[in-house]
Amino acid sequence: MDRIVGSKYKLGRKIGSGSFGEIYLATHVDTYEIVAVKIVSSSSIACLVFSSIRLDYAASSATSCVKM
Numbered sequence: 001m002d003r004i005v006g007s008k009y010k011l012g013r014k015i016g017s018g019s020f021g022e023i024y025l026a027t028h029v030d031t032y033e034i035v036a037v038k039i040v041s042s043s044s045i046a047c048l049v050f051s052s053i054r055l056d057y058a059a060s061s062a063t064s065c066v067k068m
Helices: 042-061
Strands: 009-017 021-028 034-040
Touching: 009 034
Parallel strands: none
Antiparallel strands: 009 021, 021 034
16 A cells, blocks of 8 residues: 555655654655655654754844844
């Protein structure tokens, strides 16, 4: 059975992995364009959000950063 993600991409072989997820070659089901798709584990999402919040806070409190 083919694994389809986002209703548009058919996953191919795994080409890499890291601390936040796995990367697969994928093909768009209509255009046949070949792309890389990262599948992020649900446990990593909370870590990504927390890291983003920490970076935003650090950047906003830096004296050399202009707030917009």
